Amino acid sequence: MKKLITALLLTSSLTANASNTEFTQKQLQQIDEVRTSALNSDLSYKLLESLTTEVGPRLPGTENDKKAVAWAQEKFNELGFDKVWLEEATFPEWRRFSESGKILTPSEQTLHLTALGHSVSTPKDGITAEVILFETLDELIAAPANSLKGKIAYINYRMNRDIDGNGYGPAVRARSTGSVEAAKKGAIGYMMRSVSTAHHRFAHTGGSHYKDGVTKIPNVTIANPDADQVARLIALGKSVTVNINVQNEDRGQGTGYNVIGQFNGTENPEQYVLIGGHLDSWDLGTGALDDGAGVALTMAAAKHISDVKRTKRSIRVVLFAAEELGLWGAKAYFAQHNNELNNIVAAAESDFGADVVYAFESNVSAESLPVVRAIAKELAPLNIEYIGRNQANGGPDLIPLKAATSAPIFELAQDGTDYFDYHHTADDTLDKVTPAKLRQNTAAYAVFALMAADAKTTIKPKAQNK
Ligand SMILES: [Zn+2]
Known part of the structure; x- marks a missing residue:
């Protein structure tokens, strides 16, 4: 028993040390503040309600798809993002x-x-x-x-x-x-x-x-x-x-837009944490779980961070176009940014519904693991388990990034037990999203993005092997 207690004390002091070297006491207080405000805010739910109600289904190339782009631009601006812009993506249109x-x-x-x-x-x-x-x-x-x-x-x-x-x-x-x-x-x-x-x-x-x-x-x-x-x-x-x-x-080539909002970093603004989801959805439901939730919770997470502070590195929310028809927005985004992909210090996409985040995993260089463990420690109060394999896959829109380079990918894994009951059906609607669970998701993304953008050490990907 004594041995166990010693071991536990040793582990906790080791993790405490990792947090202390990467983050000051003041930063740890800010992290706590962001987590608490996200857990107590209905911002992500309000955004999701607005998107699924005022726009509804968002099949790429439709009028609703265009409305969704205008909606996202407007919301980014209302939330006070420093920079809001569109990047074009083409795709084969279908009705x-x-x-x-x-x-x-x-x-x-x-x-x-x-x-x-x-x-x-x-x-x-x-x-x-x-x-x-x-x-x-x-x-x-x-x-x-x-x-x-x-x-x-x-x-x-x-x-x-x-x-x-x-x-x-x-x-x-x-x-x-x-x-x-x-x-x-x-x-x-x-x-x-x-x-x-x-x-x-x-x-x-x-x-x-x-x-x-x-x-x-x-x-x-x-x-x-x-x-x-x-x-x-x-x-x-x-x-x-x-x-x-x-x-x-089939209607030939269509055009859509990735909608991007950024809070600029104070020390290394060119470096950024990329979070986001995909703005399009299938036409049958209103795309609440897939992927309105990912859109809403990453927008809200960035806003909660900005309410407390500006981070050293930028936080960029990318809402990808035309994911459902074949990752067309993601392909366009990572092709357009191909010569600056090493500015991405951490990337995570939420595209697996809105049930609770139960696990956190990285895919980064060994030298970056102390930062990862410090983040995991601050996610633990949200009942998120740290998976130490360091082999995170990330969301579908990160596939073109992984194909282009070795990238620092993260996964905040949502409980997907019920996800495929609703996925891509007429039944993917707002009532399937539980506000408290969405708040937990938002808090998790906020803590993760804040810490990855504000750590003393810049997170690095695993060594390039191509
Ligand atoms: Zn999706």
């Missing part, structure tokens, strides 16, 4: 007009479906064909050539529910390229179980790709209970015929 589905045989009933992004339209009265079931994408890939001629290929794969959303990656493979594999075998349509953990009858949309030289076939997902129904009917040994009717439009 959804109408969609419906029916099981025709063996017994007629409604099929709740939605088109995947970039899906082509069916003829006006839809396509009608027999459904051929595969449990996985690999099973479909292994099907003999021409075996799906005139059929609708259906993948029944069910994603698993987990706190860190690890079921998403394996499930999303079928969404990205399933229709290409189906068309290669002669199918006239592609249908899949939604990438979803939900029990409700909303289908989940999402990004998908065609491939040059392979016929583009209509590409839809069905709600989980409908997927169960189709699978049960097929298991009865009946021929299951469905009608799928989706009307969409």
